Amino acid sequence: MKQDLTDLREKLQALLSEQHMQYQQGKVADYIPALAEVNPALMGVAIATIDGQIIGAGQDKTPFSIQSISKIFGLVMAMNRIGDSLWQRINMEPSGQPFNSIIQLEWEKGIPRNPMINAGALLIADVLASHFSSSKLAFLSFMRQLAGSEAVQIDRNVYQSELAHGNRNAALAYLMKSFGNIDAEIPSVLSHYFTQCSVTMSCQQLARSLLFLANKGKDPYTNSNICSAKDAHRINAILSTSGMYDQSGEFAFSVGLPAKSGVGGGVIAVVPSFGVICAWSPPLNPYGNSVVGINLITDIAETLGLSIYH
Amino acid sequence: MKQDLTDLREKLQALLSEQHMQYQQGKVADYIPALAEVNPALMGVAIATIDGQIIGAGQDKTPFSIQSISKIFGLVMAMNRIGDSLWQRINMEPSGQPFNSIIQLEWEKGIPRNPMINAGALLIADVLASHFSSSKLAFLSFMRQLAGSEAVQIDRNVYQSELAHGNRNAALAYLMKSFGNIDAEIPSVLSHYFTQCSVTMSCQQLARSLLFLANKGKDPYTNSNICSAKDAHRINAILSTSGMYDQSGEFAFSVGLPAKSGVGGGVIAVVPSFGVICAWSPPLNPYGNSVVGINLITDIAETLGLSIYH
Amino acid sequence: MKQDLTDLREKLQALLSEQHMQYQQGKVADYIPALAEVNPALMGVAIATIDGQIIGAGQDKTPFSIQSISKIFGLVMAMNRIGDSLWQRINMEPSGQPFNSIIQLEWEKGIPRNPMINAGALLIADVLASHFSSSKLAFLSFMRQLAGSEAVQIDRNVYQSELAHGNRNAALAYLMKSFGNIDAEIPSVLSHYFTQCSVTMSCQQLARSLLFLANKGKDPYTNSNICSAKDAHRINAILSTSGMYDQSGEFAFSVGLPAKSGVGGGVIAVVPSFGVICAWSPPLNPYGNSVVGINLITDIAETLGLSIYH
Amino acid sequence: MKQDLTDLREKLQALLSEQHMQYQQGKVADYIPALAEVNPALMGVAIATIDGQIIGAGQDKTPFSIQSISKIFGLVMAMNRIGDSLWQRINMEPSGQPFNSIIQLEWEKGIPRNPMINAGALLIADVLASHFSSSKLAFLSFMRQLAGSEAVQIDRNVYQSELAHGNRNAALAYLMKSFGNIDAEIPSVLSHYFTQCSVTMSCQQLARSLLFLANKGKDPYTNSNICSAKDAHRINAILSTSGMYDQSGEFAFSVGLPAKSGVGGGVIAVVPSFGVICAWSPPLNPYGNSVVGINLITDIAETLGLSIYH
Incomplete structure (x- = not known):
């Protein structure tokens, strides 16, 4: 074409x-x-x-600030890293619920509906935080490679702001952990997740x-x-x-x-x-x-x- | 191609x-x-x-028995008949719930999530039952036209069986009616709906x-x-x-x-x-x-x- | 005292x-x-x-119009009539949901939380409609006995009004029937229920x-x-x-x-x-x-x- | 008597x-x-x-281990400390949900249904952690006074065990914090809560x-x-x-x-x-x-x- x-x-x-x-x-x-x-x-x-x-x-x-668009890139990295075993921990069905809802996550026993809602992206963050020695650097490096530019940055101001207002995401992460579906420590998971969200492009x-x-x-x-x-x-x-x-x-x-x-x-x-x-x-x-x-x-x-x- | x-x-x-x-x-x-x-x-x-x-x-x-495949044809007829006003009474979002769930319908005040779940198809059935002098004949005629065959039939045995086991669909219909989102009498709505489902092709x-x-x-x-x-x-x-x-x-x-x-x-x-x-x-x-x-x-x-x- | x-x-x-x-x-x-x-x-x-x-x-x-206060009397009649088997079809826990909610009824597979919410009272109405040759007369007679007065009446105006606006109660009843927890025909159940509600005292x-x-x-x-x-x-x-x-x-x-x-x-x-x-x-x-x-x-x-x- | x-x-x-x-x-x-x-x-x-x-x-x-019986004592301390303003942050209705459910908490925007479910007790723990210089010591001292015995203890083994398995309670606490209904830092709230639960009597x-x-x-x-x-x-x-x-x-x-x-x-x-x-x-x-x-x-x-x- x-x-x-x-x-x-x-x-x-x-x-x-x-x-x-x-x-x-x-x-x-x-x-x-x-x-x-x-x-x-x-x-x-x-x-x-x-x-x-x-x-x-x-x-x-x-x-x-690319925010949730980063969920695509995190997903690619996780799929590449752990293959189809990923789909035992997360589903690929549309959710029919607000993106940050905790209700569906409880119903479905800590298995997020898909990687595009917050719970799913936090699970992906856990996969990355658990499988890379420095998942945040790996993510940034991946973004720079794809964009063909070293100018891709993390906005520290946005990152700090996210962290300070991240209580609902923390709730989602702890709930998944209570179901045994998070491996890393929650602060690491949140830190990776908010880093992703804070990339500017x-x-x-x-x-x-x-x-x-x-x-x-x-x-x-x-x-x-x-x-x-x-x-x-x-x-x-x-x-x-x-x-x-x-x-x-x-x-x-x-x-x-x-x-x-x-x-x-x-x-x-x-x-x-x-x-x-x-x-x-x-x-x-x-x-x-x-x-x-x-x-x-x-x-x-x-x-x-x-x-x-x- | x-x-x-x-x-x-x-x-x-x-x-x-x-x-x-x-x-x-x-x-x-x-x-x-x-x-x-x-x-x-x-x-x-x-x-x-x-x-x-x-x-x-x-x-x-x-x-x-084509069953829920009939939902497509009912939808086409309703879209043709009442145009975009249809979308004030029904949504087009995926549901994230079982196809016959009543919970989401209650949350969303009687507005079905989409025309492919049962609540949505019942609403479509209401549109047809309310806008055609004989919606069941109109449906059958439409199916025969599309299939290019007069041999398309209603299976009366299936129809009677559906009607006798239609309590959940009746519940969905009455719930929508309680929210003012059904115009016809429920028995007419159910009769149209089960007729659709009972077409054989x-x-x-x-x-x-x-x-x-x-x-x-x-x-x-x-x-x-x-x-x-x-x-x-x-x-x-x-x-x-x-x-x-x-x-x-x-x-x-x-x-x-x-x-x-x-x-x-x-x-x-x-x-x-x-x-x-x-x-x-x-x-x-x-x-x-x-x-x-x-x-x-x-x-x-x-x-x-x-x-x-x- | x-x-x-x-x-x-x-x-x-x-x-x-x-x-x-x-x-x-x-x-x-x-x-x-x-x-x-x-x-x-x-x-x-x-x-x-x-x-x-x-x-x-x-x-x-x-x-x-005594309305939901009638739920007490219906309950007494049902307990007297079928004994403790009643509690296999209805629970006695507080509901934590609006009295006419259909969500909890779906979750709990058609078992009402207690006899004081609408779903529970409809189940009681089913017990009475199924076990009395004329449950409405039996109910009125019971009320007159307790009140010590033949003056206790049904307000027909209220009854007709209830019936005309009873879609949500119909939805609750059909949902219970879909779970096999209603024996009588729904119109009989609703008719008994609205009769109860329409008593004036x-x-x-x-x-x-x-x-x-x-x-x-x-x-x-x-x-x-x-x-x-x-x-x-x-x-x-x-x-x-x-x-x-x-x-x-x-x-x-x-x-x-x-x-x-x-x-x-x-x-x-x-x-x-x-x-x-x-x-x-x-x-x-x-x-x-x-x-x-x-x-x-x-x-x-x-x-x-x-x-x-x- | x-x-x-x-x-x-x-x-x-x-x-x-x-x-x-x-x-x-x-x-x-x-x-x-x-x-x-x-x-x-x-x-x-x-x-x-x-x-x-x-x-x-x-x-x-x-x-x-008195576990949830401690919820009574925490409630008394909180009522004594902040009076009826407590009831703007917590309700007194039965919940109709499992004691550690997060669904109702989300529906009701971070206001726990009552002080006897976990979310409610965590809110009480927040009140105490926020209003006492050392809420854990104050709690233990209160228990000893009521029991008339200095022998009342905290079981450190139970406390550590609770803390290590406290992810669901952390989820509840972070969710309330996201609604602005928790003042103290979550680790302090959890620490008080698990201390309460770990009292032995x-x-x-x-x-x-x-x-x-x-x-x-x-x-x-x-x-x-x-x-x-x-x-x-x-x-x-x-x-x-x-x-x-x-x-x-x-x-x-x-x-x-x-x-x-x-x-x-x-x-x-x-x-x-x-x-x-x-x-x-x-x-x-x-x-x-x-x-x-x-x-x-x-x-x-x-x-x-x-x-x-x-």
Whole structure:
């Protein structure tokens, strides 16, 4: 599906202009002070294709807090590290519950519903903290490799803020531990988890770093296999059913792409055999998804006819 | 994606042979006597393509009780009849709960999570019972049109059996009515719902009748628009996140196709821009999905590389 | 504990006067039109003692809809009829859930938590409908016997209104039936249940009719055994933990008497070895308990030192 | 109700003999090694009366782990310390859920249902840890005062064992903290809580130490007011609806006394205006209550006619 992206760049710019005032429909995440300070009017969008092109518009090179988008990368690392034994400790079903709910975790005896809810990401954090000598460094190194840039950073301010407001995540982790489904000490698990969430990247970096999901597991820039084709498939499936919090069904219904959002305002969408779209705008809708981010990806998917359900 | 299906017919036969004994891993639905009597060793498979070809193997022309597969057809009729106002009364999110659970319905104040769980299908039944002078005849007529056959029937024995064991569905319906989300009288709603479930069709008929979902809403046999392209997309999205009961996530993870199963042992899978697969074998796994049906569709999807997540 | 109630009559009048305006703190039940029409300013109170005295103040002889207070009488009839086998179909634990919740009933597989929540009372109604040739007549006859008056009536207007708004109770009943815990047809069960609720009695009649609970099962007026001493004990225990909806714990905490309320505005409290208090005022607090009814019983219990927890 | 307890002593011995083999119906708590090691055949019983008599049988002077019986004492200290403001942070309704459930705590936004479930006791522990310079010493000192003995101890072995297996309690505490309902640091809260649970006392000591609840708040040995008469009433009310875990309703139904059990095998029952019974035998029924403990108290209450519901 090789195509010239020159026209697309102008199109992106036009779509972004249309969203100019829409960010005011949302509300910047304020559960931690570090996120609440972000300028709500910033927005950016980028598209990376598996043939190596990358275009963008707006603040597409400005780093932002990737937050829950990091759950994808943690999952890849854990799948690579312990293989299918992972799925004995975590499920891959959509949850039908708020992303940070503790009720379902209790019902299902400490087995998280999927890796995209907080309980699941904490379990993944436990796998990494237990299997790497320094899981935080390993994670950062993995992100830099995928983004092709040493500029990928941890925002210490965000990290400290997360840690100071992490009581619910601690509750989820201790509950799983009470069921015997966490190996490491909880402070290590939380420290890894909040480190992941505190990585900052730009739209361009994120779009590029996820190309392997659109390319059967292979990074088109380095030709290295980031994961197996089968696992790329599986991750896209999980993103399709569970990537957009409690709006995942609606996003599939109206857009039709594997996607993941973060409360920092980023949204990524994978277009199999084509590329990755990343949009960013801090204000969130009531589900915790970026208002403008969803609008932009909806417009792009419709304009280019990218849905996987047609 | 025009292709010659001659080779495929042999392949289907081979895959079916491999499943010869696998049905013994499952258990025929026994919540109603009429279903429990079916010969568990029967099995069939058919593939219909949007260019008008149709192939099959085994008992691919034997009618069976379509059960919950009928939820797709009821949904199409309701979407056509009342348009987007439907989505004020029902959601499109995966449920994360057993298909006949009443708990989530109470939490969400009588708004069903999606049209593929029982509560959702009962709400659809209410829409149809309220908007057609004879919704049951209209449904049967719609099914015959799609299957291109007047031979599609209601199994009265199954219908009576369902009605006699329909207390849980009655509870769901009365609960929705207590929230003001059901218009018709409950006995009419249940009568429509159990009529839908009691339709019998063969693998060939089902595969053909759902081609519009793989073909942007258009029936390739008659060139008539069964629904809009947008609604075909939406239904495929719902089937992808919610079509396989509480195994929907796993099915997406391992197969990657919009699909729907019924406790009669049928499973259908939509392959956008290609066609529809229907497999049938009565014994079910603990999720209520046909053991052999899932195996066959998994094999076919893998053999032909049909997943939408690659 | 023989005592002269002359002084008490004046005390009652004084307490009632203090409550003169307090009914405005509550809201008359409006889920059915027939109850919403009641004059909110009416109020009455009566005390009957096991030595045969009875005093009252205000509208203590005005009949009102006893509603859920009827659950006590239904329970007595069912205990007398089928003995301890009743407790295989219903529990005696407090519920910790709203009185008409369907969630706990699902969790506990159709076994109601106790006879004072709606699900439990519907199960009792099933026992009666299944074991009496005419359970509604039997119930009315039982009430007239206990009240010592043929004037006890069914309010047909309330009955029809209940029936027309009984969808949630129908849902509870069908759910229990789906678990095999209801024998009779649901319409019979609901008809009995709503008949019970639609009985009208005055404060004086209610207080007198429940004296057996304060008197080890024996009606002091007739010296007949209404139930065994053991069962009187058991019913008082159930009323103590579960009689005041989701305010039962608070009522025990602050008053300390076995009690039962109804959405008609009545509240009864049993004082073992002394007598029964009945207060009535239609406006309800958010828990569904009469504001003035609770105030009056609280004052009387404190004034006379009646709590069972001292 | 002054009476000679000489005959009663023989009666106690006889009742105990009847229970000789009954402990085999239960199972010693094994969630921590320190409790699992206790000799299951030990049993004791004591009755202390408000007129200063105390009798017992069996191992009535052997110290055992009081576990959840400590919740009563913590509650008294917290009520005395912060008064009625306590009830803005905790409710007094029965829970209808397992004692260590996290689901209800989430539903009710971090407000525990009552002080007898674990979440409630952890909240009480937070009050004490936040309001005493050394809450653990204060607690131990309070226990020694009530028991009239400096021999009351903390079992360090049990304490360490609890701490090592305290993940679920940590989850409850962090969840409450996420709702802003815990002030102190979680490790301090847990440390206080497990210290409380690890106190060891004998039947005689426990019976004597709780006499103030049967005596309108006053310790009959010292004539000091341990709490107000009103608060003694309130605590008895809470024990009546919520003291015996998920068997509280049944205990009220069949015995009819305010009571509290612990997984160490102790059970105490308050008889207002008479005294306190304490029975001990380690093996527990499925609800976590001592099999023999319940049997003994049931027999004594029946023999002496002690129920508050008659």
